[in-house]
Amino acid sequence: MEVQNPRRILVLGPPNCGSLQLLKDLTGSAPTPVDNSTAGLSHEWRLETRYYKATIPTWVDEVADIAEWRTEFMKDEAKEVVAVLGAFIYCFRRPLDSKDVESIKEALKAIQDVGAAGGAGSDWGYGGEVVRLAVAMPQSTTPYLEKDFEEWDEMCGEFGFEYVDFEAKGRNEYGEPVGIERIKEALSTNEWAAEADDDDVEEALAELGLDEDGDFNGSFAAEEVEINMEFMGMKEAIYGEDGEPSGTVDDDQAAQVEELERMMVRMQAVKGMSFRVKQSRHC
Known part of the structure; x- marks a missing residue:
């Protein structure tokens, strides 16, 4: 993306x-x-x-x-x-x-x-x-x-x-x-696309299984892998293993791929944010 x-x-x-x-x-x-x-x-x-x-x-x-x-x-x-x-x-x-x-x-x-x-x-x-x-x-x-x-x-x-x-x-x-x-x-790991306000940050933390202290609940890494695999699988289904379109790509499929890309970018940004939160608490 x-x-x-x-x-x-x-x-x-x-x-x-x-x-x-x-x-x-x-x-x-x-x-x-x-x-x-x-x-x-x-x-x-x-x-x-x-x-x-x-x-x-x-x-x-x-x-x-x-x-x-x-x-x-x-x-x-x-x-x-x-x-x-x-x-x-x-x-x-x-x-x-x-x-x-x-x-x-x-x-x-x-x-x-x-x-x-x-x-x-x-x-x-x-x-x-x-x-x-x-x-x-x-x-x-x-x-x-x-x-x-x-x-x-x-x-x-x-x-x-x-x-x-x-x-x-x-x-x-x-x-x-x-x-x-x-x-x-x-x-x-920064969010370059847009500036998030406090509500966006809280929403992102909740979506990614982070508690109010910035600690990971469950397996964050597993969720990241799952999203990445889903993304790659969808791209392969649409474009084929060689990256060429395997058929007609409808708007819904394209939107799903774009949404998964957005989630991965956001996940990386929140991971970096969480790291900085933890660092500040160690000071």
Whole structure:
């Protein structure tokens, strides 16, 4: 299923924060700076999963003065821009000293304020509908300030951001992907097609067997497999094993296939949402 008119990704950070390096590793390419600046650049990420395909417009912003940026984006005319965002990715170089850490906190708080005021959700926690990632990029200057993952995770979590160490590889102790693979995973499980309100979230949780604490009742994995098998079986019945139509496809059959695709996309989105809810409770 192709997602039409998807929401946008906003990648931002101070000058020379490494945002283009992140985009290159994420998408395979990166836009060209204009006058040595990344401000106002645009890019695209072709995202393809088992359940949907989408070309995600990606905006890049270079923020030299975070207080000024906050003032501009808190204006009413900027709310329409913020409302179409599906992800904020804040990039920063590893800090050299405690002053740099305070600057990072100030930036995360400013983005939190802008997102909440602009329609990205007043509940700026992990359970929201907008992905928020704070990504620590490599620092060429040494020595830099050392902080362990738990310290970073707690600090970023205070502002509703998930901390990601860009240089991390493989998986963590819980078997979860880290680094650029975690960024891809977080973005892939997002709901790009539309913004869901609280009623939609509650309905989705109920449909997928989740209780009010975000825990799985019964076998969520089994339900996912069942839907996937039903979907594949229906497609094969309609189109044949080689993907060619085996007969006349009526509107009802096409609608059923589309509905199953929608359910799978929604299931992936809620799985990601549930993960963020659980993460917030561990903080």
